Amino acid sequence: MNVRDVIVVGAGFGGLSAGALLAKRGLDVLLLESSNELGGCAGKFDRGGYRFAVGATLGMGFEAGGTLAELYQELGLPLPQMKLLPIIMDVHLPDLDIRYYQAKVRWYEELERQFPQEHQQMILFYEELIAVAEQFQKIIARKPMFPPVDWRGYKQVLGMANLENAKLMPYMLQTVQDRLKKYGLAEHRQFVAFLNGQLIDAVQTTVAGCPAFLGYIALNVFHRGAFYIYGGLATVAEDLAGSIRTHGGTVQLRSRVQQIAKRGDGWEVTTAKGQRYHAKQVVLNNSIHNLHGLFDADLGRKLRVREDEERSRPAWGAYALYLGCRDVFASEALFHQFIEQYEAPLTEGNQFLVSLSATDDRLRAAEGKRALTISTHTALDRWWERSRYDELKASYTERIMTSLERKFPQVRAAVDMSLPATPVTFQRYVLRERGKVGGYIPSGKFSWMSSYSPLSGLEGMWLCGDTVFPGAGTLGTALSGWIVADRISR
Numbered sequence: 001m002n003v004r005d006v007i008v009v010g011a012g013f014g015g016l017s018a019g020a021l022l023a024k025r026g027l028d029v030l031l032l033e034s035s036n037e038l039g040g041c042a043g044k045f046d047r048g049g050y051r052f053a054v055g056a057t058l059g060m061g062f063e064a065g066g067t068l069a070e071l072y073q074e075l076g077l078p079l080p081q082m083k084l085l086p087i088i089m090d091v092h093l094p095d096l097d098i099r100y101y102q103a104k105v106r107w108y109e110e111l112e113r114q115f116p117q118e119h120q121q122m123i124l125f126y127e128e129l130i131a132v133a134e135q136f137q138k139i140i141a142r143k144p145m146f147p148p149v150d151w152r153g154y155k156q157v158l159g160m161a162n163l164e165n166a167k168l169m170p171y172m173l174q175t176v177q178d179r180l181k182k183y184g185l186a187e188h189r190q191f192v193a194f195l196n197g198q199l200i201d202a203v204q205t206t207v208a209g210c211p212a213f214l215g216y217i218a219l220n221v222f223h224r225g226a227f228y229i230y231g232g233l234a235t236v237a238e239d240l241a242g243s244i245r246t247h248g249g250t251v252q253l254r255s256r257v258q259q260i261a262k263r264g265d266g267w268e269v270t271t272a273k274g275q276r277y278h279a280k281q282v283v284l285n286n287s288i289h290n291l292h293g294l295f296d297a298d299l300g301r302k303l304r305v306r307e308d309e310e311r312s313r314p315a316w317g318a319y320a321l322y323l324g325c326r327d328v329f330a331s332e333a334l335f336h337q338f339i340e341q342y343e344a345p346l347t348e349g350n351q352f353l354v355s356l357s358a359t360d361d362r363l364r365a366a367e368g369k370r371a372l373t374i375s376t377h378t379a380l381d382r383w384w385e386r387s388r389y390d391e392l393k394a395s396y397t398e399r400i401m402t403s404l405e406r407k408f409p410q411v412r413a414a415v416d417m418s419l420p421a422t423p424v425t426f427q428r429y430v431l432r433e434r435g436k437v438g439g440y441i442p443s444g445k446f447s448w449m450s451s452y453s454p455l456s457g458l459e460g461m462w463l464c465g466d467t468v469f470p471g472a473g474t475l476g477t478a479l480s481g482w483i484v485a486d487r488i489s490r
Helices: 012-025 067-075 103-114 119-140 151-158 178-183 191-205 212-224 234-246 295-302 308-314 386-407 424-432 471-487
Strands: 002-009 029-032 044-048 050-053 082-083 088-095 096-101 226-229 250-252 257-263 266-271 276-284 317-328 334-337 351-356 369-377 415-421 461-463
Touching: 002 012, 002 266, 012 029, 012 088, 012 276, 012 351, 029 471, 044 266, 050 317, 067 234, 067 471, 088 191, 096 103, 103 119, 119 178, 119 212, 178 191, 178 212, 178 461, 191 212, 191 334, 191 351, 212 334, 234 250, 250 386, 257 295, 276 471, 317 386, 334 386, 351 386, 369 386, 386 415, 415 424, 461 471
Parallel strands: 002 029, 002 276, 029 250, 088 334, 276 461
Antiparallel strands: 044 050, 082 226, 088 096, 257 266, 266 276, 317 369, 317 415, 334 351, 351 369
């Protein structure tokens, strides 16, 4: 039997971060990934001369002191080829185009230009947002194990109790919408739509359902530094996998884990091919949606995550459209967000995010070509009705293409490759149960209290990824892996 110190299941950013850190610290690490690609929902695939990013995701956390910058430093890795984005994205509302700038002074100038009557209140809101987020960032940088479920976790949380942090409590007891009311902005249709567009992509919800501190952290991340990573975020995944190998670990693709069982003082992990591996510590980065199917009933009852409770928690799916086309995009911005109707929910193609490959990124497309990833949130159930599946794909594609043509009139004729992806696709290729992606949907000011801890309830069994604290996004998942690595290392 193949015996290792640690087995990591899943090569998403959480598993890669945990595996790379543990290997660097001298543990014998085996990472098992079911697909033939790294990065999970932040990975890539290659088709017809294009490299498509699985998700329409910006590069975050590479600024000085940022999570991924510090992770690279900890691992002794050179930073990937990238460039800072002065323009985070262009946001196309039904009656207004907003240029979202990374630099605070330029963003405030844009607010004044677009909203001459209300910009001062908007700037005050952003000043509060940035100040509060930076204070919370100091707490998160200490990598707390949240929610605390053992004495180490409670000791760590209690160690953070001081007068300065106590001032943050109101933001943990209110939504972003509550804070907007203070500035008289809660009913401002265009500004709220802009914020909703950012939050639905970052934390899966809108101002009404988003705890204030989570929303503030997510919105401030853009202003700390937004980057274009050459080759996409898959480049980062490849760097982390390379670090595991450099430090003696193994990264094994096309190895789907089918069963995990208790054996003596450790764990036996069995793949679909019948391969068996043994380790005292197992790190699961395959999402809590897929958790219970790995264990027998007796072990399942010992997990802190109750199966019926987990299945009842709301989560989004994604409809993605991957386009390879001639370069007809006369725009400085590499990311675009479209919102078509104010009154409709920001799902099902009414809101979508577009990621364009850079004109000089030869890893993504040939000269004169661009690779696009387009993504919208979608409810899951409709995609599992086989009789409607093809019709739905066609209608979603058409809606998105029609919206794109509003800003890029030549795009339809320029397309030479169009590949749609639905929740069914995400279940097939990244093994997300029923195609659930992005973690759970916050549903109010206290929803953060229902976060799942990386401590599974089984000794030596750890959880990381977008379904545990600190949640969705590449930064959150990478940080969850780092938290787990620190506890195992101790």
